[in-house]
Amino acid sequence: xxxxxxxxxxxxxxEVNIFAGIQTNYISIAVRFLETLLQxxxxxxxxxxxxxxxxxxxxxxxxxxxxxxxxxxxxRLILLFIPEDRLLAYGSKELDPLEKRKSxxxxxxxxxxxxxxxxxQGAVTxxxxx
Numbered sequence: 001x002x003x004x005x006x007x008x009x010x011x012x013x014x015e016v017n018i019f020a021g022i023q024t025n026y027i028s029i030a031v032r033f034l035e036t037l038l039q040x041x042x043x044x045x046x047x048x049x050x051x052x053x054x055x056x057x058x059x060x061x062x063x064x065x066x067x068x069x070x071x072x073x074x075x076r077l078i079l080l081f082i083p084e085d086r087l088l089a090y091g092s093k094e095l096d097p098l099e100k101r102k103s104x105x106x107x108x109x110x111x112x113x114x115x116x117x118x119x120x121q122g123a124v125t126x127x128x129x130x
Contacts, residue, residue, distance in 0.1 A: 043056060044057065
Protein backbone atom coordinates (compact mmCIF):
# COMPACT_ATOMS: atom_id res chain seq x y z
CA UNK A 1 0.00 0.00 0.00
CA UNK A 2 2.89 2.33 0.72
CA UNK A 3 4.16 2.18 -2.84
CA UNK A 4 0.70 2.85 -4.28
CA UNK A 5 0.31 5.74 -1.87
CA UNK A 6 3.59 7.21 -3.13
CA UNK A 7 2.17 7.15 -6.67
CA UNK A 8 -0.96 8.91 -5.39
CA UNK A 9 1.15 11.64 -3.81
CA UNK A 10 2.90 12.55 -7.06
CA UNK A 11 0.26 15.12 -8.02
CA UNK A 12 -0.77 17.69 -5.47
CA UNK A 13 -3.03 20.10 -7.31
CA UNK A 14 -6.12 17.96 -7.99
CA GLU A 15 -4.71 16.50 -11.17
CA VAL A 16 -6.47 13.30 -12.21
CA ASN A 17 -3.68 11.51 -14.08
CA ILE A 18 -1.03 10.64 -11.50
CA PHE A 19 1.12 8.95 -14.15
CA ALA A 20 1.45 12.00 -16.42
CA GLY A 21 5.11 12.74 -17.11
CA ILE A 22 6.36 9.66 -15.28
CA GLN A 23 8.40 8.51 -18.26
CA THR A 24 10.61 11.62 -18.05
CA ASN A 25 11.89 10.87 -14.55
CA TYR A 26 14.10 7.81 -14.79
CA ILE A 27 15.46 8.15 -11.27
CA SER A 28 11.96 7.99 -9.83
CA ILE A 29 11.18 4.89 -11.88
CA ALA A 30 14.39 3.19 -10.74
CA VAL A 31 13.79 4.04 -7.07
CA ARG A 32 10.18 2.80 -7.15
CA PHE A 33 11.21 -0.39 -8.97
CA LEU A 34 13.99 -1.07 -6.46
CA GLU A 35 11.69 -0.31 -3.53
CA THR A 36 9.02 -2.67 -4.88
CA LEU A 37 11.57 -5.40 -5.54
CA LEU A 38 13.03 -5.11 -2.02
CA GLN A 39 9.60 -5.17 -0.38
CA UNK A 40 8.64 -8.30 -2.30
CA UNK A 41 11.92 -10.02 -1.41
CA UNK A 42 11.65 -9.04 2.26
CA UNK A 43 8.02 -10.11 2.57
CA UNK A 44 8.63 -13.44 0.78
CA UNK A 45 12.04 -14.43 2.11
CA UNK A 46 12.61 -12.17 5.16
CA UNK A 47 11.10 -14.68 7.56
CA UNK A 48 13.07 -14.88 10.75
CA UNK A 49 15.27 -11.85 10.04
CA UNK A 50 12.36 -9.38 9.81
CA UNK A 51 10.00 -11.22 12.16
CA UNK A 52 7.38 -12.13 9.56
CA UNK A 53 5.86 -15.48 8.61
CA UNK A 54 8.65 -17.78 7.50
CA UNK A 55 6.94 -19.06 4.33
CA UNK A 56 6.04 -15.65 2.90
CA UNK A 57 2.68 -14.61 1.52
CA UNK A 58 0.46 -16.88 -0.54
CA UNK A 59 -0.90 -15.91 -3.95
CA UNK A 60 -4.31 -15.11 -2.47
CA UNK A 61 -2.71 -12.85 0.17
CA UNK A 62 -0.77 -11.03 -2.57
CA UNK A 63 -3.98 -10.49 -4.55
CA UNK A 64 -5.79 -9.13 -1.48
CA UNK A 65 -2.89 -6.81 -0.69
CA UNK A 66 -2.71 -5.47 -4.24
CA UNK A 67 -6.50 -5.06 -4.42
CA UNK A 68 -6.51 -2.92 -1.26
CA UNK A 69 -3.56 -0.95 -2.58
CA UNK A 70 -5.23 -0.23 -5.93
CA UNK A 71 -8.25 0.83 -3.90
CA UNK A 72 -6.31 3.91 -2.81
CA UNK A 73 -6.41 5.11 -6.44
CA UNK A 74 -10.18 4.78 -6.45
CA UNK A 75 -10.55 6.62 -3.14
CA ARG A 76 -8.33 9.42 -4.44
CA LEU A 77 -10.45 9.78 -7.58
CA ILE A 78 -13.65 9.91 -5.54
CA LEU A 79 -12.22 12.55 -3.23
CA LEU A 80 -11.03 14.64 -6.18
CA PHE A 81 -14.57 15.16 -7.39
CA ILE A 82 -16.07 16.14 -4.02
CA PRO A 83 -15.81 19.90 -3.41
CA GLU A 84 -13.88 20.90 -0.30
CA ASP A 85 -16.78 22.88 1.18
CA ARG A 86 -18.88 19.70 1.04
CA LEU A 87 -16.23 17.77 2.94
CA LEU A 88 -16.04 20.48 5.61
CA ALA A 89 -19.82 20.37 6.01
CA TYR A 90 -19.61 16.70 7.01
CA GLY A 91 -17.29 17.46 9.91
CA SER A 92 -18.62 18.53 13.29
CA LYS A 93 -16.68 21.81 13.25
CA GLU A 94 -13.67 23.41 11.64
CA LEU A 95 -10.52 22.77 13.62
CA ASP A 96 -7.45 24.91 13.75
CA PRO A 97 -4.57 22.49 13.01
CA LEU A 98 -2.23 24.53 15.20
CA GLU A 99 -4.57 24.58 18.18
CA LYS A 100 -3.36 21.29 19.65
CA ARG A 101 0.21 22.04 18.77
CA LYS A 102 0.13 25.20 20.87
CA SER A 103 -0.98 23.25 23.91
CA UNK A 104 1.62 20.52 23.28
CA UNK A 105 4.37 23.11 22.91
CA UNK A 106 3.21 24.85 26.07
CA UNK A 107 3.34 21.54 27.93
CA UNK A 108 6.84 20.87 26.59
CA UNK A 109 8.03 24.32 27.59
CA UNK A 110 6.67 23.99 31.10
CA UNK A 111 8.18 20.50 31.48
CA UNK A 112 11.60 21.66 30.30
CA UNK A 113 11.34 24.72 32.55
CA UNK A 114 10.61 22.46 35.54
CA UNK A 115 13.60 20.27 34.66
CA UNK A 116 15.88 23.29 34.40
CA UNK A 117 14.53 24.70 37.64
CA UNK A 118 15.27 21.43 39.48
CA UNK A 119 18.98 21.47 38.47
CA UNK A 120 21.15 23.32 41.01
CA GLN A 121 22.73 26.43 39.54
CA GLY A 122 26.29 25.38 40.43
CA ALA A 123 25.94 22.07 38.58
CA VAL A 124 25.19 23.89 35.35
CA THR A 125 28.19 26.23 35.63
CA UNK A 126 30.55 23.35 36.49
CA UNK A 127 29.37 21.41 33.44
CA UNK A 128 29.94 24.46 31.24
CA UNK A 129 33.51 24.98 32.54
CA UNK A 130 34.64 21.41 31.89
